[in-house]
Amino acid sequence: MTLRLVSAIFFVLAASNAGAATAPRCGVNMHVPARRVFAKVDDSEAWREYRSIENVPALNPNGGISAQLWTGTGGTSFVRTVEPDEDFWIYTEYCFTKGGQLSRVGFELRTGWGWAYRLESPVENGAIHDASSGFFSTQTEKSIAKPEPADDVSQALNPTLYPRASQLPFSKLLDTFPKSSLAPSPK
Numbered sequence: 089m090t091l092r093l094v095s096a097i098f099f100v101l102a103a104s105n106a107g108a109a110t111a112p113r114c115g116v117n118m119h120v121p122a123r124r125v126f127a128k129v130d131d132s133e134a135w136r137e138y139r140s141i142e143n144v145p146a147l148n149p150n151g152g153i154s155a156q157l158w159t160g161t162g163g164t165s166f167v168r169t170v171e172p173d174e175d176f177w178i179y180t181e182y183c184f185t186k187g188g189q190l191s192r193v194g195f196e197l198r199t200g201w202g203w204a205y206r207l208e209s210p211v212e213n214g215a216i217h218d219a220s221s222g223f224f225s226t227q228t229e230k231s232i233a234k235p236e237p238a239d240d241v242s243q244a245l246n247p248t249l250y251p252r253a254s255q256l257p258f259s260k261l262l263d264t265f266p267k268s269s270l271a272p273s274p275k
Contacts, residue, residue: 109208110194111168114183115160118168122156126258135258149174155258162186165253173244175200180247188253190214195247202226203235205245214251 131151163186209219
């Protein structure tokens with residue numbers, strides 16, 4: 089087996105284990121730049137739009153959050169948020185239908201303590217349904233039993249749900265989008 093093939097296999101395995109299963113199920117290719125990028129640098133600042141994720145200033149671990157938006161096939165929309173904290177980072181992925189309803193959520197909390205938690209689930213009537221979830225080692229990406237410190241951050245292990253795209257915290261910046269969807273309005 090060539091080094092290139094081994095690297096490709098490792099990349100595919102890492103990507104499939106990285107909580108990014110929501111994007112393909114939403115008809116989105118995350119290997120292309122996001123259509124729109126938003127951020128709230130810290131808790132005291134308002135949401136702003138940026139040209140690209142590279143233009144977003146460093147997020148403050150106390151209330152900073154970024155959001156990237158992609159449009160998918162069939163009018164779906166996909167939003168990925170990143171929330172840094174001093175001890176862990178939270179990554180949440182939302183898939184919205186053409187009508188702006190949340191249909192799927194992916195969630196990952198990665199700690200500086202060597203463990204992480206991942207959840208992937210369809211959303212029905214604004215609630216998580218039939219979730220696949222578990223803890224894993226950040227070094228090996230293998231499943232582990234629930235670590236004791238997880239009880240200390242139990243509230244952070246639940247993703248924030250926005251049943252409608254219009255409920256996203258930066259939705260006021262989406263004024264160029266129709267109310268029923270995040271897809272671009274015709275010009």
